[in-house]
Amino acid sequence: MLARGRPLARVGPVCTDPGHRRRGYGAAVAAAACQRALDDGAPELLLYGDRDNATSNALYVRLGFEHLEDRTTLRFVARP
Numbered sequence: 001m002l003a004r005g006r007p008l009a010r011v012g013p014v015c016t017d018p019g020h021r022r023r024g025y026g027a028a029v030a031a032a033a034c035q036r037a038l039d040d041g042a043p044e045l046l047l048y049g050d051r052d053n054a055t056s057n058a059l060y061v062r063l064g065f066e067h068l069e070d071r072t073t074l075r076f077v078a079r080p
Contacts, residue, residue: 009037010046014056027059034063 011033016026034045047065049057 007042008044008046009040009042010048011037012047012049014059026056027062030059031063 011030014026014030037045045065047060048071049060051057051070
């Protein structure tokens with residue numbers, strides 16, 4: 001995708017090892033990645049999240065993301 005002639009930046013997936021969650025590591029890394037993309041000239045950031053993950057969705061809202069739409073991704077696998 002292009003916005004005003006410049007490529008968009010995509011952030012994700014963001015995942016923290018279960019033994020290190022709830023300490024702000026994922027939030028810090030996600031925030032730094034977003035800021036870096038903006039500093040590098042990205043006019044917009046794109047993030048795909050899991051609508052059933054309230055914890056990550058709350059983080060994304062704190063980072064300034066807003067929900068635009070729901071999508072379903074299907075993968076077709078050949079049967080043996």
